[in-house]
Amino acid sequence: MANTAYPASYYAASANPTPSRPALQDDVETDVCVIGAGYTGLSSALFLLENGFKVTVLEAAKVGFGASGRNGGQIVNSYSRDIDVIERSVGPQQAQLLGNMAFEGGRIIRERVAKYQIQCDLKDGGVFAALTDKQMGHLESQKCLWERFGHTQLELLDQRRIREVVACEEYVGGMLDMSGGHIHPLNLALGEAAAVESLGGVIYEQSPAVRIERGASPVVHTPQGKVRAKFIIVAGNAYLGNLVPELAAKSMPCGTQVIATEPLGEELARSLLPQDYCVEDCNYLLDYYRLTGDKRLIFGGGVVYGARDPANIEAIIRPKMLKAFPQLKDVKIDYAWTGNFLLTLSRLPQVGRLGDNIYYSQGCSGHGVTYTHLAGKVLAEALRGQAERFDAFADLPHYPFPGGQLLRTPFAAMGAWYYGLRDKLGF
Template sequence: MSGSEHIRSWYAASAPAFPRQPALAGTQRADVCILGAGITGLSTAIELARAGLSVIVLEAKRVAWGASGRSGGQAIFGFGCDQAKITQAVGLADSKRLFDWSLEGLDLIKTRCAEFGIDCDWRDGHAHVPIKPRHITELKAWQRDLADNFGYPLQWWEREQLQAVMPNERYLGALFDPRSGHLHPLKYTQGLAKAALALGVRIFEDSPVTALERGPTPRFKTAHGEVACDFAVLAGNAYVHGIAPELDAKIMPVGTYIGATAPLGEALARDLIRNDMAVADVNWALDYFRLSADHRLLFGGRASYSTLPPPDLAGTLRRRMTRVFPRLAGIEMEYVWGGYVDISLSRAPHWGRLGQNIYYAQGFSGHGIAATGLAGRILAEAIRGQAGRLDAFARIPHRDFPGGRLLRTPLLVAAMAWFKLRDALF
């Protein structure tokens, strides 16, 4: 397998082969050039191509090589931070608008699957689950805020109701949302790429961007070519640095990891999670899990803030899994993989523009399956002259990570160590 192929994962093993696209060579011209063939970049491309613009997408590796093709696959309302934090930053009126748009991001997944015939194993339902009494208090406060201020009702399940759906002694209840859900992220992103190609978008793989030349006609440069365009879009997130240094300081790459068991058989799998929902606990260092279409348990967690993968990753994930599902003791992880997501300091989305013709969306903070599609639509609107929604996101204030390039990772590791200790003790 070459360095530009997908990492070994259950997603890569279970998705259909995607035809390799050519590498960029020579000088090309487009109305819009997009860096990154993940959900953000492809969503932007689809919207712009439909509007009649010529679009080029540059991808350093393969389509969906980054988080879009290897994430936990959980599509959840809202953004990476609690909505209350956005309310505090921009006021309730704008916060309501942003929250409603996050629901549009969820609906957009289902719309695009239907319109483009994307079979990505979508399943309805997501639950946030408490482990400790303080988690119940936090979840119920969140439920009240969403119902009272945003008109979004969630279902509170007492422990007995949860156990009827997911027999389990670890969790004390659940905050359930029937509108959120989960999918196969690589299949979904490849489906978007096929749709973009059908609309006339040109995608160049194996074409890492080495520089962005700014000006009235921005130019993306690669080792073997360049693209001149009227508008540039930066959608590489955690896997891009140095192209726009002022954006780099606003995000940090965080490693997140997931494993897939061998097939459990339909009977056992359906008895673990009887309604096929996705689940995430509410610890700072959280566990999240769901069933696959072929009856595996996909179990994620163990984030790394040092950018170094944890030792004995398979063993760690297996131990965490059996703490949730003791009956899976002895079940091995057939696949274990990881990758980076980009987090902002506040965990709020960081979307906007640089100057008049360079647009970006980053800071999805592990909450990107639905929000990235929304970001693409909103970036495309702004490029076409309707910037009201992008301006609303751009009003969310963002600070640089403290410590600069040398110290920000050690400082974040120290802070995360405290939060993990808090998970364990309180």
């Protein structure tokens, strides 16, 4: 059987030591079989184990192989569509429930890091940077919206103030969220996997789920074994493939690209981001960046619809980095990689149940670091019979992409072109 290694990213090169985990080669029984050892699966497993369930996790490659181990590493609150959009769609009662959960994922991450002593370079503080007065107006409205749901660790930044936190001449202002922040994402996943195992959970790597046998006692089949469970949690997101066809029809894998510079040294790094906050701009097709623990700049952006790997990632992202920081023109890029996230048409996560015992969460739409940790808690609550919060997500309306799987990529790319043009024109 093929042994799938991590892609050649900065995160893989700087990952904490982790044990080699075996592939499943037997028939096993468990309370809950979790498909996918990314954040959604690991968070679900941890909450379930803490509540007395027996849990087995199946991972097609290695822990954190997908988006959980390749993302920009930013702790960003709320959802890819904010609470006001949700409220217009589903009404105030359901929106209130979802709004109350919008800031919980970041707290869960910090609780996990503290409780299980996870070494992942956790830093506090995230900045939303406005490139236009219209974007600044949106941030002012967003601050009022978030404060309505009890989130108060926010500060609006005028042009002078944002220069104090990021050395980029492009921005007219911004908003600082001190409950945001950043982490080494792969090391967070590896630490959570170790926590799962410390509580008696079992993780099998190189063990892709190839078939789910549905029924009263569902069975997940891998190439060399199978897991019989009372419940299944499907947490493969953009790397699920067509294992569950009804989930694939309403989502689309998309690629995003990231680069990491050579170490900048303390002085240059501090001149770019004096308080070591992470930053994302307010464009529809946004750029995001932060410093690593060893003072590299990680810079990401761009979307490839349909999850194709670009031929030259550095050629796509380096110009974006230099537009923000022209002072880095002579800095070498040490790593460049891509990874997939799962997009939904509504840009809201899809949560639900198939039959009585197969649960799923997917489609974070580029906003997954915090949401996936919340999702694990919500899924675990549902398996324990506490379904109110699960139902708030499950009742969100979702639709297939226009044109089906054949045409969803060009249609989505056309939409992105339109919004990208709006970004450039300042609309």
